[in-house]
Amino acid sequence: MKSPVRVVHYVNQFFGGVGGEDKADVGVSVTPGAVGPGRVLETALGAGARIEATIVCGDNFANDRAEEFARAVATELDRLKPDVVVAGPAFGSGRYGLACAQVCRIAQDRGLAAVTAMHPENPGASAARRGITILPTGTSTTSMPAALAALAPLAQRLGRRETLGPAEVEGYLPQGRRRVYDRGRPGFQRALDMLLDKLHGRPYRSEVPYSAPERVPPAAPIADLTRARIAMVTTGGLVRKGNPDKQVSANAVRYHRHSVAELESLSPKEWEAYHAGYFNHLVNSNPNYILPLSFLRDLERQGAIGAVHEHIYALPGVSTPVAVSAGHGRSIAADLKQGGVDGALLVAT
Amino acid sequence: MGIPVGMISAIYNFALTTGANRVIRGARIEHVCGDPTLSPEKDYAFGMHIVRTALAAITVAVPGPTLFDPMQERK
Numbered sequence: 001m002k003s004p005v006r007v008v009h010y011v012n013q014f015f016g017g018v019g020g021e022d023k024a025d026v027g028v029s030v031t032p033g034a035v036g037p038g039r040v041l042e043t044a045l046g047a048g049a050r051i052e053a054t055i056v057c058g059d060n061f062a063n064d065r066a067e068e069f070a071r072a073v074a075t076e077l078d079r080l081k082p083d084v085v086v087a088g089p090a091f092g093s094g095r096y097g098l099a100c101a102q103v104c105r106i107a108q109d110r111g112l113a114a115v116t117a118m119h120p121e122n123p124g125a126s127a128a129r130r131g132i133t134i135l136p137t138g139t140s141t142t143s144m145p146a147a148l149a150a151l152a153p154l155a156q157r158l159g160r161r162e163t164l165g166p167a168e169v170e171g172y173l174p175q176g177r178r179r180v181y182d183r184g185r186p187g188f189q190r191a192l193d194m195l196l197d198k199l200h201g202r203p204y205r206s207e208v209p210y211s212a213p214e215r216v217p218p219a220a221p222i223a224d225l226t227r228a229r230i231a232m233v234t235t236g237g238l239v240r241k242g243n244p245d246k247q248v249s250a251n252a253v254r255y256h257r258h259s260v261a262e263l264e265s266l267s268p269k270e271w272e273a274y275h276a277g278y279f280n281h282l283v284n285s286n287p288n289y290i291l292p293l294s295f296l297r298d299l300e301r302q303g304a305i306g307a308v309h310e311h312i313y314a315l316p317g318v319s320t321p322v323a324v325s326a327g328h329g330r331s332i333a334a335d336l337k338q339g340g341v342d343g344a345l346l347v348a349t
Numbered sequence: 350m351g352i353p354v355g356m357i358s359a360i361y362n363f364a365l366t367t368g369a370n371r372v373i374r375g376a377r378i379e380h381v382c383g384d385p386t387l388s389p390e391k392d393y394a395f396g397m398h399i400v401r402t403a404l405a406a407i408t409v410a411v412p413g414p415t416l417f418d419p420m421q422e423r424k
Contacts, residue, residue: 218370218411219351225408233354236381282379288396289380292357295400305404336352343407345400347381348358 005159016056084159092139097124235317236290237275355403
């Protein structure tokens with residue numbers, strides 16, 4: 001018979017039975033055997049594994065005194081030498097999630113297997129999911145039974161040094177890694193099967209993961225355009241002539257803000273497009289095609305809009321990862337808000 | 350409170366499917382707000398029509414991604 005997998009469990013002060021928020025500053029301590037949710041975990045682990053010890057630490061201590069925390073956890077792990085470390089589950093608790101992720105990293109740095117569980121939007125998960133194995137849970141302890149039932153078999157296997165399959169099969173959070181492996185059948189056969197399944201209305205699964213775009217609730221409309229301050233943003237790669245700011249033509253890591261307070265229109269003598277995704281020559285003859293300043297100035301004069309915002313925002317919107325684009329958008333939106341802007345026109349090429 | 354944005358794009362389907370809420374159909378990728386094949390006067394009038402459609406779009410409530418088509422309204 002194989003000897004049982006030796007597990008060390010990490011929990012915070014609350015689940016460790018030390019106390020609530022008032023005890024969040026307590027330091028690292030070790031209790032032999034299972035504590036709190038660890039008892040249920042041990043039952044789920046069955047005869048093949050046992051919890052040797054439970055490391056307990058206050059959430060504030062683990063985060064505010066991170067180096068001291070890391071040293072203490074490392075010392076205990078070196079002493080206990082478990083086959084696998086299980087941390088949490090931390091659910092939606094941010095400090096606890098960060099501590100669990102940190103414990104997993106410390107364990108892995110010492111060559112120990114480790115697994116944790118928390119809600120996918122826990123900061124611990126977003127900060128660390130690439131490096132460690134995290135099972136998704138709900139936001140609250142109501143998902144404790146399910147979380148422990150999922151953790152137990154994974155902990156067993158990791159403790160036996162088994163290599164886990166891909167995230168979509170095993171159920172842990174995707175780590176953004178691509179592993180080369182043999183799917184057994186060549187791509188054209190799999191593609192044809194998928195096509196046939198689609199045509200026959202049978203269920204099929206794409207091999208290319210799809211991430212649905214973020215939905216933003218529509219902003220309330222402007223009540224009175226004649227009093228509104230309107231701003232302009234372009235992803236058409238507008239730059240000052242000669243590109244003195246050295247903007248790139250694709251995959252922009254920054255956008256540029258320019259003042260148009262003194263301008264009636266964008267002159268091709270002063271502005272041009274630098275964008276790798278379309279032919280720029282027509283915009284170079286009339287940059288207002290991608291940033292409609294000339295039109296808005298006329299409408300401002302006519303009183304159709306209140307004012308043209310003094311700043312414009314420009315970048316080339318091509319080959320930029322969604323996460324980077326979202327960052328640009330948030331930054332521009334915050335600037336517009338601060339500038340008292342009521343509405344914006346975004347021209348995308 | 351968010352700021353309403355009128356997104357003018359010739360590839361308006363991309364904007365709609367990726368979740369932009371007020372999408373205005375632009376002329377072409379290379380000349381979104383206007384058309385250099387027209388006379389300067391007509392080019393300007395066409396661009397102005399697109400921009401006015403975009404401004405009208407940010408004065409109405411929308412339930413989610415919605416297309417405002419200046420070419421449709423012209424016919």
